Amino acid sequence: MTDTVLRTDHLTKRFGGLTxxxxxxxxxxxxxxxxxxxxxGAGKSTMVNMLTGHLPPSEGQILFRGRDITxxxxxxxxxxxxxxxxxxxxxxxxxxxxxxxxxxxQSRLGNSFRFFLPASRYQxxxxxxxxxxxxxxxxxxxxxxxxxxxxxxxxQLEIGMVLATEPDFLVLDEPMAGMGQEESHRxxxxxxxxxxxxxxxxxxxxxxxxxxxxxxxTVMVNGEVLASGPLDQVRSDPAVQExxxxxxxxxx
Amino acid sequence: MRSLPRSxxxxxxxxxxxxxxxxxxxxxxxxxxxxxxLQKLTSVMILAIMAVSLDLLVGVTGMVSIAHAAFFGLAGYxxxxxxxxxxxxxxxxxxxxxxxxxxxxxxxxxxxxxxxHGIFFIMATIAFSQxxxxxxxxxxxxxxxxxxxxxxxxxxxxxxxxLLNLSDRxxxxxxxxxxxxxxxxxxxxxxxxxxxRVLFGIKExxxxxxxxxxxxxxxxxxxFVIGGTLAGFAGxxxxxxxQFIDPSQVNWHLSAEVLIMVILGGLGTLWGxxxxxxxxxxxxxxxxxxTRYWELPMGVVVILMVLVLPKGIAGGVMWVADKLERRPSQxxxxxxxxxxxxxxxxxx
Numbered sequence: 285m286t287d288t289v290l291r292t293d294h295l296t297k298r299f300g301g302l303t304x305x306x307x308x309x310x311x312x313x314x315x316x317x318x319x320x321x322x323x324x325g326a327g328k329s330t331m332v333n334m335l336t337g338h339l340p341p342s343e344g345q346i347l348f349r350g351r352d353i354t355x356x357x358x359x360x361x362x363x364x365x366x367x368x369x370x371x372x373x374x375x376x377x378x379x380x381x382x383x384x385x386x387x388x389x390q391s392r393l394g395n396s397f398r399f400f401l402p403a404s405r406y407q408x409x410x411x412x413x414x415x416x417x418x419x420x421x422x423x424x425x426x427x428x429x430x431x432x433x434x435x436x437x438x439x440q441l442e443i444g445m446v447l448a449t450e451p452d453f454l455v456l457d458e459p460m461a462g463m464g465q466e467e468s469h470r471x472x473x474x475x476x477x478x479x480x481x482x483x484x485x486x487x488x489x490x491x492x493x494x495x496x497x498x499x500x501x502t503v504m505v506n507g508e509v510l511a512s513g514p515l516d517q518v519r520s521d522p523a524v525q526e527x528x529x530x531x532x533x534x535x536x
Numbered sequence: 537m538r539s540l541p542r543s544x545x546x547x548x549x550x551x552x553x554x555x556x557x558x559x560x561x562x563x564x565x566x567x568x569x570x571x572x573x574l575q576k577l578t579s580v581m582i583l584a585i586m587a588v589s590l591d592l593l594v595g596v597t598g599m600v601s602i603a604h605a606a607f608f609g610l611a612g613y614x615x616x617x618x619x620x621x622x623x624x625x626x627x628x629x630x631x632x633x634x635x636x637x638x639x640x641x642x643x644x645x646x647x648x649x650x651x652x653h654g655i656f657f658i659m660a661t662i663a664f665s666q667x668x669x670x671x672x673x674x675x676x677x678x679x680x681x682x683x684x685x686x687x688x689x690x691x692x693x694x695x696x697x698x699l700l701n702l703s704d705r706x707x708x709x710x711x712x713x714x715x716x717x718x719x720x721x722x723x724x725x726x727x728x729x730x731x732x733r734v735l736f737g738i739k740e741x742x743x744x745x746x747x748x749x750x751x752x753x754x755x756x757x758x759x760f761v762i763g764g765t766l767a768g769f770a771g772x773x774x775x776x777x778x779q780f781i782d783p784s785q786v787n788w789h790l791s792a793e794v795l796i797m798v799i800l801g802g803l804g805t806l807w808g809x810x811x812x813x814x815x816x817x818x819x820x821x822x823x824x825x826x827t828r829y830w831e832l833p834m835g836v837v838v839i840l841m842v843l844v845l846p847k848g849i850a851g852g853v854m855w856v857a858d859k860l861e862r863r864p865s866q867x868x869x870x871x872x873x874x875x876x877x878x879x880x881x882x883x884x
Contacts, residue, residue: 359747359748391748397755400726
């Protein structure tokens, strides 16, 4: 158990009479890629929002490296090392790509109540920002406004910004959303590179992507865990086959 | 905040120099009206300090505040109340007291309302600033609705020697001009520092700023207090100039006028709202010389400006600068295509 980085215990979220997530317990270990899949309305996004502090759970607990982070606000969760990307592109459109990563990196100064020295003089921020740009493959777009790059590149930037915050755990909410075939391929190879350095939770619709990089798979249906465990085991689980993956022909 | 194009820098510097030399050439230009315009320009610069500090909230951070006059007037009232009744007070006491009062009011108001967004924030700023307005309007301690006088301009003395005579109009003109420049430079420095980047980020996408590990509330609160404090500083200059204050200087009408200056000038640019203050007051002067109902043509102008120049005067200036600086390179391109055409014909 010392290997566990993130653990949820009986996590539940109710919105009025609707239970969006019910009693979900998962663990993510060091260097593990834990994918969460499920049809629309399965509670994946609610799950992610609870992990990153965007929604407080109704019940249950979230432990990160043994520390209880249940109900912490998103800014503190980011500061303790959980970096999150968003399903709907969530960038600063009028900033250049570099400025986007810069603002992300600058959050690692502890606080930004620094009024006099120009931002560009903070060497550590520059290093982090450039690293984020480079890792997401947008160094050549550094000075282009984020509103002027393609949708696929915006998705890359989204991840670059997360990486610029020097996280040690990633929560990626449908990083492939709305991407074309070729763009997806590029992003999958980016994700695969990330898996060697970061443990991560990946929520994704794109099955090819999930199967090619995940170690562990949790299948959610109607807010509940249908199956959870090593990728191959869950994939061949008859209940999963029936409920979600179809008759198997598409999946293989 | 990015650097301005060279031509814009030169343009702004030229305007500043022109303004600075008004006391020298003003008499030749406007003759008898020299004194009137000297005071007018001083009061417009004071409004410009308000406008540029409001831009920090509205244009940079995205907090539309209609409370700016509250801090402006509160500082003026504080000066009157702290100053001796039958003597001029010392600037070393009056200035800190007044500015501190404005800062404190901004802090208290900010703590209460900073969590609200959009229209709720606007309404909250109106509500709180009107509370301050009615405190001065409906009670006797500061002259009620009639307002009250300051005995004289504050003295600026060091070890018994007078450094500046603020009742001298030319001196006050220069003090105000230097203040405006310093406030502008201070804010510009802040916006280029990490603090400014966070504020611009908050305006564009507050939720993402939070997700990246910042608590936007603290940054918004500090910006709100800085803006309010600078508005209070403008209030000190205004009370010094007129040696009189009444509740209209706390009223939200003034806040709204300053907001229009900011929008007219160009949100989030700092220098735009300064030009906006001059444009607004210029038009105000011109329209009110024609009709009592100067608000009517002013309203039409504001609507037209927003339609034609959504980025304000600053946007217009930048557009012209862009044309000017691009012209040489476009010429080169045109020559290239002109040279290229005969070649293509030959190919055919």
